[in-house]
Amino acid sequence: MQTSIAVMNASGRTGQRIAQALLNAGCRVVALGRSADKLAALQEQGADVCLGDPADTAYLSAAFEGVHTVYGLLPYDLTEPGYLDSQRRLGEAMASAVRQAGVKRVVFLSSLAAEQPGGTGMIRPMHDQEERLRAIPGLDVMCLRAGAFMENLYGALPVIREAGIVADGFLPDLPVPMVATRDIADAAVQALLDPAWHGQQVREVLGPRDISMNEVTRLLAQSLGLPQLAYVQLPRGELERALTEAGLAPDVSALTGELMEAINDGRVRTTFGRSAANTTPTGMQSFVHELAEAYRAG
Ligand SMILES: NC(=O)c1ccc[n+]([C@@H]2O[C@H](COP(=O)([O-])OP(=O)(O)OC[C@H]3O[C@@H](n4cnc5c(N)ncnc54)[C@H](OP(=O)(O)O)[C@@H]3O)[C@@H](O)[C@H]2O)c1
Secondary structure (H helix, E strand, C coil): CCCEEEECCCCCHHHHHHHHHHHHCCCEEEEEECCHHHHHHHHHCCCEEEECCCCCHHHHHHHHCCCCEEEECCCCCCCCCCHHHHHHHHHHHHHHHHHHHCCCEEEEEEECCCCCCCCCHHHHHHHHHHHHHHCCCCCEEEEEEECEEHHHHHHHHHHHHHHCEEEECCCCCCCEEEECHHHHHHHHHHHHHCCCCCCEEEEEECCCCEECHHHHHHHHHHHHCCCCCEEEECCHHHHHHHHHHCCCCHHHHHHHHHHHHHHHCCCCCCCCCCCHHHCCCCCHHHHHHHHHHHHHHC
8 A cells, every 4th residue: 555654844955855755656745834836846746735834733633634654843934033932832733633643653853962851942842842752652753863954054155245254153173963954855765664663763864974164164165266265153142143133033043042052062963973874975065066056146
């Protein structure tokens, strides 16, 4: 029988690639999202599109009806205030709907440091959601704990253009696990299609190797043809002010400041150690070319 898999946030970076791969693998795919336009291409290829608000338990329960496996995540709009409340509502709705619809397996996109109950800023809701999902009796749960997304670096481009520097909160020489979202999606597809795992699992997705912002900046400088490009570490208060000026909600800026402190203190790291199982292929060397293309396209 065809496996039936619901993909939450199917218009997003990981969700879109996952839904596509599952269709190619012959699964029945239920693609969830809020925008018909963004899901039209998946619908044309055979996905059942289910539109609604992912904080609405009734909508999610109906979308999960008859579904064996769910790919779940907690989406966000970083310009909207009230991040922790909104993430809690989304998390509770997902867990209730999984329970009500009798879903058998969930692959949940989480983050490094989600094993910690607090002091991790933006990551805390993912800790809470891992706990909610693990509390559902009989549910098989795989938490994919990702490193920092390489795509976060798109946020550096306007600052390079305006100020001629790369500015962020990371310690300049601190090696950080950075991973491309396409590799996270591929790891999720592997977990979604693999019938061998059961119970409560955690897998990390770390990128090819840890890399510092100084090194990222050197690679970007080469790729952009800007040899003078330098990395500047912003102190926490300055980082939070800059993020709010750039349009993030003030509570999101403060939670990012807290997260940055956790990263710089070495609290956001692998708990298993690096291995072939948590190392992914896309390297920063090739990713910076995509960033440079976006920079040149303006
Ligand atoms: N950035 C990092 O370094 C990092 C690291 C580890 C884990 N994560 C986690 O990764 C997840 C993001 O995954 P992704 O990159 O695949 O997604 P994504 O591309 O960021 O998803 C974008 C889509 O989310 C939807 N969305 C935005 N705000 C929403 C809201 N308030 N309610 C419902 N939907 C909303 C919108 O889709 P529609 O308008 O079509 O509905 C938007 O197109 C988050 O849970 C994040 O915490 C991030």
